[in-house]
Amino acid sequence: MPRSTHHPLHNLWRTRSYMRPYAALYVWMILAGVVTTALGVALPLIVQRVVDGPVLHGDDRGLFLLGALALALGLVEALLIFIRRWVQANSALRMETSMRDDLYRHLQSLSVSFHDGWQSGQLLSRATTDLAIIRRFLSFGLIFLVLNTATAITVVALLFDLYWPLALVVAASAGPLFWFSQQFTRRYNAAARLMQDQQGDLATVAEESAGGIRLIKAFGRREHMAEKFTRYARDLHDTAVGKALMVSRTWAKFDAVPNVTLAVVLVGGALAVARDRMTVGELVAFVSLQLMLIWPIDALGYIIANAQEAMTAADRFYEVVDTDPAITDRPGAAVLERGDVGGEVRFDNVRFAYPDAPAEVLRGVDLVVRPGETLAIAGVTGAGKSTLVSLVPRLIDADHGRVLLDGRDVRDVTLESLRTVVAVAFEEPILFSMSVRENLTLGRPDATDAEIDEAIDVVQADFVRTLPWGLDTRVGEQGLSLSGGQRQRLALARAVLTRPKVLVLDDPLSALDVHTEALVERALTRVLTGTTAIIVVHRPSTVALADRVAFLSDGVIAGVGTHSELLATNPSYAAVLSAAADDAGELAGEGAR
Numbered sequence: 001m002p003r004s005t006h007h008p009l010h011n012l013w014r015t016r017s018y019m020r021p022y023a024a025l026y027v028w029m030i031l032a033g034v035v036t037t038a039l040g041v042a043l044p045l046i047v048q049r050v051v052d053g054p055v056l057h058g059d060d061r062g063l064f065l066l067g068a069l070a071l072a073l074g075l076v077e078a079l080l081i082f083i084r085r086w087v088q089a090n091s092a093l094r095m096e097t098s099m100r101d102d103l104y105r106h107l108q109s110l111s112v113s114f115h116d117g118w119q120s121g122q123l124l125s126r127a128t129t130d131l132a133i134i135r136r137f138l139s140f141g142l143i144f145l146v147l148n149t150a151t152a153i154t155v156v157a158l159l160f161d162l163y164w165p166l167a168l169v170v171a172a173s174a175g176p177l178f179w180f181s182q183q184f185t186r187r188y189n190a191a192a193r194l195m196q197d198q199q200g201d202l203a204t205v206a207e208e209s210a211g212g213i214r215l216i217k218a219f220g221r222r223e224h225m226a227e228k229f230t231r232y233a234r235d236l237h238d239t240a241v242g243k244a245l246m247v248s249r250t251w252a253k254f255d256a257v258p259n260v261t262l263a264v265v266l267v268g269g270a271l272a273v274a275r276d277r278m279t280v281g282e283l284v285a286f287v288s289l290q291l292m293l294i295w296p297i298d299a300l301g302y303i304i305a306n307a308q309e310a311m312t313a314a315d316r317f318y319e320v321v322d323t324d325p326a327i328t329d330r331p332g333a334a335v336l337e338r339g340d341v342g343g344e345v346r347f348d349n350v351r352f353a354y355p356d357a358p359a360e361v362l363r364g365v366d367l368v369v370r371p372g373e374t375l376a377i378a379g380v381t382g383a384g385k386s387t388l389v390s391l392v393p394r395l396i397d398a399d400h401g402r403v404l405l406d407g408r409d410v411r412d413v414t415l416e417s418l419r420t421v422v423a424v425a426f427e428e429p430i431l432f433s434m435s436v437r438e439n440l441t442l443g444r445p446d447a448t449d450a451e452i453d454e455a456i457d458v459v460q461a462d463f464v465r466t467l468p469w470g471l472d473t474r475v476g477e478q479g480l481s482l483s484g485g486q487r488q489r490l491a492l493a494r495a496v497l498t499r500p501k502v503l504v505l506d507d508p509l510s511a512l513d514v515h516t517e518a519l520v521e522r523a524l525t526r527v528l529t530g531t532t533a534i535i536v537v538h539r540p541s542t543v544a545l546a547d548r549v550a551f552l553s554d555g556v557i558a559g560v561g562t563h564s565e566l567l568a569t570n571p572s573y574a575a576v577l578s579a580a581a582d583d584a585g586e587l588a589g590e591g592a593r
Ligand SMILES: Nc1ncnc2c1ncn2[C@@H]1O[C@H](COP(=O)(O)OP(=O)(O)OP(=O)(O)O)[C@@H](O)[C@H]1O
Pocket: 113, 116, 354, 355, 357, 361, 379, 380, 381, 382, 383, 384, 385, 386, 387, 388
């Protein structure tokens, strides 16, 4: 997958658009953080006053007052920290949700070819792990960065005010810290990116195994799949261990710096007190303030790591979100009115190649499907039949040439209106995890029960009436499992129910037995009156539905005519259909109308 050539921070910076609604909250959070820091910094200064004043001079009342002040400041600080963190987490979770929404909506708008070319696990990991990483950065990483920098600057300024020679030692420790962080950033970036990709790969393997469990069991491949999973999991584990080691080493280095500095400060401070250059209270305050630097320095490692991961996660998020939907409404696209559609479909010198494919699938297809006609598309497997029919509802767009509906380029009408007049049923029918009724009325939510009943009759799907809750039975992945033929019939009923002007059927009866297929065909012939139907066929029995057949070969239409005409005139067609017929033992007696 090509990576962005922008500055590494480019995409992470773009996520600020999701922060915009919370800009005021962020200002408040930072203000609350600054107050918290100020309160935290005030404590060592109070300690200094306590030691140099009441402690050394036996002033009990002053000691009590300073103690009460320290307690109050401590409590206010704790309360502010609670409020800030809660607000931080809350707003960041909202940002994550809206990013996830955008990702999902954009995915829905992307072309079928995009989805075909992407591993589902990679998409899944972007929607889950990556967005959680970005959320952590936008909530904690970013605020930590601002507050810790503010704390460090304030503390160092106060240290200079207390005793500058020792403050210089503390300031100088920024040098090694900067160097370590540079090294860390470089190495961590590669590991973080690799790990995020590996998480996506692992998710894909897990999902494939779940989806293909029957196949795995049937072919006795459980061990093989388990080994594959372990291999991917081990790669991820190795990267994670390497990353953890890198983080631990860096953490140790980051920790060592303030500790070494502290030792120098203790010795130097004691000498300064002995030589009356510092009071005891000032030394105590100096050390207490310096201890306050340990957390920001420690957090630096976390922030760099988190920022690195967030940069990668943002790159991965925008990699999808920036992908051009390719198939969208053209400017000025017209709304197709159902009543105006006659139903002539014309392919005009259509050429098409799949991205990254070595050759064109369609190489100049010219074909006219007359209004109300039922036209079958035949051809050897892989000839491009599904590709050709996918152009009509614009699941893909032609690279060259045009697909015309009643003389109008399908790209000149809105997708929504096009898809209300063109319905599709595929060979591999998908039923969503919802009721049979909802699945059937996907394209016509307003269909009446009588219309649903009629569609069920057409596709011979009586079985739905015997399901436990009839039409309200939940099917799909989270519901009742149906057979391939049952699912095909429901998918066909779904298409029929939209009362389309153009019906595209991509071998929709392949899973039915010959007897049921014949019943469905007979009923379909009735409802197809007045509907232009383009049907991808593999079996001669399905050809019986068609008025004419177009034979697709070598990316062009090699012949159009009735089944008998093509059988008589086109030996290749005869060979393809006879082979299929021999397989099914069913050519005899079949003939197109
Ligand atoms: N999403 C895709 N990306 C790349 N190549 C594809 C894609 N879909 C199909 N192809 C290729 O395009 C060619 C035509 O495929 P298509 O599915 O249109 O053929 P078909 O005639 O419908 O085949 P079948 O009869 O087996 O269903 C095949 O070589 C196939 O491998």
